[in-house]
Amino acid sequence: MKVVGIVSGGLDSICYAAYIKKLKFVVESELHVLSFNYGQKGSKELEAANEVLEGIANSWKVLDISFMKQLWIGTQLTDDTVKVENSYTPSVVVPIRNMVFLTIGLAYALSIDAEYILYGSHLGDVGTTPDGEFLYPDCHPYAAKAIETAARISHFRKATQVKILSPGIEELTKVENLKLGYKAIGDKIFKTWSCYNSLEKQCGICESCNNRKEAFKIAGLKDLTEYMK
Numbered sequence: 613m614k615v616v617g618i619v620s621g622g623l624d625s626i627c628y629a630a631y632i633k634k635l636k637f638v639v640e641s642e643l644h645v646l647s648f649n650y651g652q653k654g655s656k657e658l659e660a661a662n663e664v665l666e667g668i669a670n671s672w673k674v675l676d677i678s679f680m681k682q683l684w685i686g687t688q689l690t691d692d693t694v695k696v697e698n699s700y701t702p703s704v705v706v707p708i709r710n711m712v713f714l715t716i717g718l719a720y721a722l723s724i725d726a727e728y729i730l731y732g733s734h735l736g737d738v739g740t741t742p743d744g745e746f747l748y749p750d751c752h753p754y755a756a757k758a759i760e761t762a763a764r765i766s767h768f769r770k771a772t773q774v775k776i777l778s779p780g781i782e783e784l785t786k787v788e789n790l791k792l793g794y795k796a797i798g799d800k801i802f803k804t805w806s807c808y809n810s811l812e813k814q815c816g817i818c819e820s821c822n823n824r825k826e827a828f829k830i831a832g833l834k835d836l837t838e839y840m841k
Contacts (some may be wrong), residue, residue, distance in 0.1 A: 613637065613639055613640070613641045613642070613727055613728075613729060614641070614642045614643070614644060614645050614721075614724055614725060614727060614728075614729070615632060615633070615641055615642065615726060615727070615728045615729070616642055616644050616645075616646065616717050616718075616720055616724070616726045616728070617629040617632070617644065617646070617669070617729075617730050617731075618645075618646055618647075618710075618713045618714065618717050618729065618730065618731040618732075619645045619646070619647055619665065619666070619669075620647060620648075620657050620661065620732070621647060621656075621657030621658055621659070621660035621661030621662075621804060621805050622657055622660075622732065622804055622820070623790065623801065623804045623806050623824055623827070624732035624733070624779065624789060624808045625732030625735055625788055626660075626661070626664050626665075626729060626732075626793060626801065626804045627732070627792060627793020627794070627796070627801060627804075628731075628732045628749035628777075628778065628779050628789055628792075628793065629643060629645065629665075629668065629669075629730060629732075629762045630668055630792075630796035630797045630800075630801075631789070631793055631795070632728075632730055632750070632777065633669075633796070634796035634797065635670070635792065635795065635796050636667055638744065640715065642670040642671075643651075643668065643669050643670055644669070644670055644672075644720070644724065644726065644797065645661070645665055645669040645671065645672045645673070646673050646675060646713070646716065646717055646720060647661050647673070647674045647675070648674070648675050648677055648713060648716075649670045649674060649675070649677065649678050649682060649820050650677050650678060650680045650681065650684070650706075650709070650743060651677045651679075651681025651682075651684070651688065651690050652689050652690055653688075653689060653690065653692075653696065653724065653808055653809055653810060653812050654805065654807055654808045654810055654820075656805050656807070656810040657804075657805040657806075658674055659805070659830040660723070660803055660804050660805035661674075663803055664797075664800050664801075664803050664804055667813075668797065676692055677712075677716075677791065680712070682743050684689070684706050684707065684709075685760040686703060687703055687704065687705065687706050687707070688701075688703050688704045688746070688808060689704065689706050689808060690706060696808045696815075696818050697818070698746050698817050698818060698822065698823070699720055699819055699820060700819055701712040702714060702730050702741070702745075704721075704808075705747075705749070705750075705807075707750075707755050708749075708750050708813060709750055710731060710733065710750040710751060710755065710756075711746065711750050711755060711759060712755065713731065714729065714731060714776065715759065715762075716720070716777060717729045717731075718763045718771075718774060719737070719757065720776050722767055722774060723770060726774065727773055727775065728774065728776075728777050729774060729775065729776050729777070730776070730777040730778060731776070731777075731778050732778065732789075732812060733751035733752075733756075733778045733779065733780045734751075734779035734780050734783045734784055734785055734786045734788075734789050735779065735780050735783060735784060735786075736785055736823075737751035737752075737780060737787045738751055738752045738753070738797075751753065751778075751780060752780070752781050753778065753781045754828050756776040756778060756780075756781060756791040759776065759841040760774070760775070760776050776804070778833055780797055786823065786827045787827050787830045787831045790827050790828070790832055790833070791833075794831075794833060800828055800835065802836040802837050804836075806820045806823070806824040807820060807821050808820050808821075811840060812840070813838045813839055813840050814837060814838065814839050814840065815839065815840045815841065816839030816840050816841040817840075822840065824837065825837075825839075
């Protein structure tokens, strides 16, 4: 059985991919990972993926779509004129980023006859803002189901075999996903890169670093990550 994994090198996607590969399926599975250079400030996540995926992934491809940096303007993750904040603001959202990644991933999955494609969005990503918007709209399971449907309409009947998996689809929180990842690969999870910056160490103060710290705390795991602060 073949699985395509959309993996950034961050905590959520690494933990979920490791869980799927090591624990989820009782049959032997091949994990074929795609990571993306999309002009992100936190490009060190790709270095982390290279290190952590050894022994987990059967193959790993880094796709250069850095031209998207020219289009993804006004967001903290790709626009150099936008400051990386310490807490959630809508500018942290990269418009339909997961839809872009999943579409590319589905094209790959259909080409290699994979049965599943995974990504790392969890239940906490689909909370709501005070005005009723989803925090990260492209992380919602509804969005994944829409892409599944589009694939079935846009390709031959074999497209119906490909299922999208995520912690959110399995109704897993960030902490639950973290625990599963730790069970699968142990201390390797501390080598993942969550930070929105690419400093010597993870900054420890951006929204993503703060979420990472909180997840380890709630999970009852000593956080061995090296932070700047």
